[in-house]
Amino acid sequence: METKKTDSAQHIFPRDWRKRYPVVERGEGVYLWDKDGRRYMDGAGGSAVVTVGHGNREVIHAMSSQAQKVCFPYIGNFLSQAQIELADKVISFLPPGMSRVYFVSGGSEATEVAIKIARQYHLLRGKEGKVHIISRWLSYHGATLGALSLSGHMQRRKDYLPYLLDSPHIPPPYCYRCPFALCYPACHIRCAEELERTIKKIGADHIAAFIAEPIIGNTAGAVVPPAEYYPIIRETCDKYDILLILDEVITGFGRTGRNFAIDHWGVCPDVLIFGKGISSGYASLGGVAIHEKIFDAFTRSPSSGFFLGYTFSGNPLACSAGLAVLNYIDEHHLVEECARKGAYLRVKASGLKDLPLVGDLRGKGLLMGIELVSDKEQKNPFPQEMMAAETLKAIAMEKGLLLMPGSGTADGVEGDHLVIAPPFTITTEELDLLLDLLESSLREWWKRHGKSHSK
Numbered sequence: 001m002e003t004k005k006t007d008s009a010q011h012i013f014p015r016d017w018r019k020r021y022p023v024v025e026r027g028e029g030v031y032l033w034d035k036d037g038r039r040y041m042d043g044a045g046g047s048a049v050v051t052v053g054h055g056n057r058e059v060i061h062a063m064s065s066q067a068q069k070v071c072f073p074y075i076g077n078f079l080s081q082a083q084i085e086l087a088d089k090v091i092s093f094l095p096p097g098m099s100r101v102y103f104v105s106g107g108s109e110a111t112e113v114a115i116k117i118a119r120q121y122h123l124l125r126g127k128e129g130k131v132h133i134i135s136r137w138l139s140y141h142g143a144t145l146g147a148l149s150l151s152g153h154m155q156r157r158k159d160y161l162p163y164l165l166d167s168p169h170i171p172p173p174y175c176y177r178c179p180f181a182l183c184y185p186a187c188h189i190r191c192a193e194e195l196e197r198t199i200k201k202i203g204a205d206h207i208a209a210f211i212a213e214p215i216i217g218n219t220a221g222a223v224v225p226p227a228e229y230y231p232i233i234r235e236t237c238d239k240y241d242i243l244l245i246l247d248e249v250i251t252g253f254g255r256t257g258r259n260f261a262i263d264h265w266g267v268c269p270d271v272l273i274f275g276k277g278i279s280s281g282y283a284s285l286g287g288v289a290i291h292e293k294i295f296d297a298f299t300r301s302p303s304s305g306f307f308l309g310y311t312f313s314g315n316p317l318a319c320s321a322g323l324a325v326l327n328y329i330d331e332h333h334l335v336e337e338c339a340r341k342g343a344y345l346r347v348k349a350s351g352l353k354d355l356p357l358v359g360d361l362r363g364k365g366l367l368m369g370i371e372l373v374s375d376k377e378q379k380n381p382f383p384q385e386m387m388a389a390e391t392l393k394a395i396a397m398e399k400g401l402l403l404m405p406g407s408g409t410a411d412g413v414e415g416d417h418l419v420i421a422p423p424f425t426i427t428t429e430e431l432d433l434l435l436d437l438l439e440s441s442l443r444e445w446w447k448r449h450g451k452s453h454s455k
Helices: 057-067 081-093 107-124 145-150 154-163 190-202 229-239 261-265 292-299 316-331 334-354 388-398 428-453
Strands: 024-028 031-034 039-042 098-104 132-136 207-212 243-247 271-274 286-291 358-364 367-372 404-407 416-420
Touching: 039 428, 057 316, 081 098, 081 286, 081 316, 098 107, 098 292, 107 145, 107 207, 107 243, 107 271, 107 286, 107 292, 132 190, 145 154, 190 207, 190 229, 207 229, 229 243, 229 261, 286 292, 316 334, 334 358, 334 367, 334 428, 367 388, 388 404, 388 416, 388 428
Parallel strands: 132 207, 207 243, 243 271
Antiparallel strands: 024 031, 031 039, 098 286, 271 286, 358 367, 367 416, 404 416
């Protein structure tokens, strides 16, 4: 049956059915164009996905070459050369000791695999009681039910609570809004000590793992922990035979100016989750990397494997995209560029703190969060019904800048922030333009909405 070409999107189930979306036509570098010819600077890299820029010819060529060979061999029958080479490349980015990689189609699937790996690791060692995975409030680990169970963002969890696993959560290392009303460094890193307190309450024999984003991404706006936080967490996990799972879906492969965000603190995880930036959005790709000690436990067991069951795991077309992206990051020294440009971004953006609605600027590398407040002294959030971040995103989009808004920043319900996460290939001149558009958007929002709600 012949289908009529249309732009009405009448058969699309949209993310927001009350919103009218422009239709994207093409992308190049840090820019996207819609079908009406409007240009947008991708200041958020989609959702911290795009690393090597839109329309990257080297990635497109690699995918085209792979597509002409083979696109889908079933993982139960074959490995592919692209899968093998990508695994080697991923390991070259990771801390020493990380030795094996399992590929999936994105971050949510990767979290599900990490949950199963933690369970199987303890089962194979005769520790069947280790079932719980501790996570943190204000976190996000994916949209599938297992991943959402570990997530700590109430707005995303609330409708599905009857289906979620019983997962303990501890407060995040959020100095701007310390959950313990303490100040660093006099706090003695109470947020890290809370992990051991929770382990003791539940019992270490019942805890399989602790999962965390090294820098809390979209749900809290690039919250960076105190320097001592992860060394304490690592020591606590080792003390109680608990796996440390780090979610680097947003921060992995250079975004923060290091290969992985955890490298800022010199800590090695047992399991590391990745996604988003590994393929720069050219294909659906994610994965899990595990430490050699985990794989050793598997190989010493009587079994030869355990059920994961992802049809597109290790897909060669996706892996060819990932390999081309990581090669491009390596060859163009983009990890170092993220560190350099990130330092430039933070210096140039520091003046935004003088605006009445900017409470905090934070982040590392090309990942920056801006927390919005109605009262800078009291750190009061704007009323939830104002949808401050969403309406600010809309104003920025009118001006040709794409931002990533977030809500629930203050307590899981109220609070707003923006995330800046442009492609690694952005130039300093483009960063200047991004900041000009951002400041103009913030001022315009305050003019339209802010004054009447400030306290």
